[in-house]
Amino acid sequence: MIYVLNGPNIGRLGTREPHIYGSTTYADLVQACQDTAKRLDLEVQVRQTDAEFEMIRWLHAAADEGADVVLNPGGWTHYSIAIRDACALLGGRLVEVHISNIHRREEFRHKSVISGVATGVIAGLGVDGYRLALEHLAQVGDAR
Numbered sequence: 001m002i003y004v005l006n007g008p009n010i011g012r013l014g015t016r017e018p019h020i021y022g023s024t025t026y027a028d029l030v031q032a033c034q035d036t037a038k039r040l041d042l043e044v045q046v047r048q049t050d051a052e053f054e055m056i057r058w059l060h061a062a063a064d065e066g067a068d069v070v071l072n073p074g075g076w077t078h079y080s081i082a083i084r085d086a087c088a089l090l091g092g093r094l095v096e097v098h099i100s101n102i103h104r105r106e107e108f109r110h111k112s113v114i115s116g117v118a119t120g121v122i123a124g125l126g127v128d129g130y131r132l133a134l135e136h137l138a139q140v141g142d143a144r
Helices: 026-040 052-065 074-078 081-088 128-137
Strands: 002-006 044-048 068-072 094-098 120-123
Touching: 002 026, 002 052, 002 128, 026 044, 026 128, 052 068, 052 081, 068 128, 094 128, 120 128
Parallel strands: 002 044, 002 068, 068 094, 094 120
Antiparallel strands: none
């Protein structure tokens, strides 16, 4: 199982700042992840929450299972030590994904507290970053 976990405001894709995040809806993102997983013969669960405690619960469950995670932490990227600490518990690989290039945006978005515990980071490639993350995780072997 690979968990594709999305943080705050990701559920608003398609209507949230389309000049930054594009016109793909969250439903389109979920479908794209499921289609990619099917093509790669992977099992995925795609989830989104605006509640930090729920994300932490999901990360703990993934840690208990030793599962790989694709994570778009949204705004938590820049300040949530609690999310970072839950990510550090993961036994599987963690790919941090950002739809926009956080390094081309406001200064406060340039720093990720998650990246230091991630296997890899994909930023600025739109929702295609999720496909790339799943393809990476489908490869044999543990890159961590």
